[in-house]
Amino acid sequence: MKNINIIIMGSQGSGKGTQSRLLAEKYDLQIFETGNMLREIASQNTEFGKQIDKIINKKGQLVPWNIMKKEVFDWGLNRLNKEKGIIFDGTPRTMKEIEYLDKKLPEIGKKIDYIFYIEISKKESVKRLSSRKLCKKNAHPLIVGKDLDEEETKCPICCSEVYKREDDTPDKVLKRLEWNKENIKPVVEYYDNQKMIIRVNGEKSIEDVNKEIISYIK
Template sequence: MKKNINIIIMGPQGSGKGTQARFLAEKYDLQIFETGSILREIAKQDTKTGQKINEIINIKGDIVPWDFMKENILRQKIDQLDKDRGIIFDGTPRILEEAEFWNKKLPSVDRKIDYIFYIDVSKEESMRRISSRKLCKKNAHPLIVGKDLSEEESKCPICGSDVYRREDDAPEKVLNRLQWNEKNMKPVIEYYKQKKMIIRINGERPIEEIKKEILGYIK
């Protein structure tokens, strides 16, 4: 069922927002706008911007400065998208300046945000979910400890290759990211609350229940 709607889906890491975004994208034929994967794609390109992004995100492990992001990534990317299809913004905006930017920019490309969902998950639950993630070496199959394999198992149940935990998912790194997010998300949430646009979804429930609740809001 194609729908030309634009949705923002926010939430901390481990909230399952990516899963919900992919589900909605498929259901309504929406284009996924996820800055993390956009940046990783650009970082592979042999261009000036590509090299700079690669240095920031892959070599230094830093966050791309907002002004650079706005001028060199977001403006171009939004213009490249299919005008006849809606967008789902996955984990975007991450800071207040970005929320304000989209508020001005989207009308200039004949779009407006129709729904904003905030999938709320406590810091403890986020930590628990992220630290239970592992990947296999050969095919990067995403695996959940306690569901797909036990803590002691060291082979992928799908392909049999070795499994490991991403360096980024080490507890102290996760805590850092969650704290950065929390600090920056608060003003974004406030901003949309004042515009009466945000819909809070309790994310500490089964995926199917969350899907159903979200679909109930979309007309």
């Protein structure tokens, strides 16, 4: 199977990043994840890097669409291998991003084949995020006690250092979840109207969630 294009949606802590990586391996797909790209830009010691760092890390704001479009979406998609499929991990998040993809994908000879929404309850999400750490290099989410031991300091996936986000406390996590859910609503509605979203129970084990997703891919 070649050149399938997938969107993976799900709240924070749903395990969509992990599932994206598993699918990318199985079907030889390229992962498109805007958060990683922004963090990479923000870590560069350039005027532009500093500007992005200020927006996402210091102010915790969203990067304006005109910058996202040019520096993240255009740049990110143009450098991908057109012969291979893509996994959109957590993208699109807004109607602007949907409009962009609806126009851009046909231009590069692609269309979305599957959209999976990994669902977990608010309670489970809070539980997972409150006990997670992230790695510095790729922001791999790691659940303490499951993905790594409490005293472990290196990411089991990429070996970079792990840390705990200051805002991963239960009350802040809950606020973020509600804010994100409200924001993503139009996107979910848009794809639901096209009957494109396949909902998957994300509270099962990583392997079982993966099996369920794969069972839908023909």
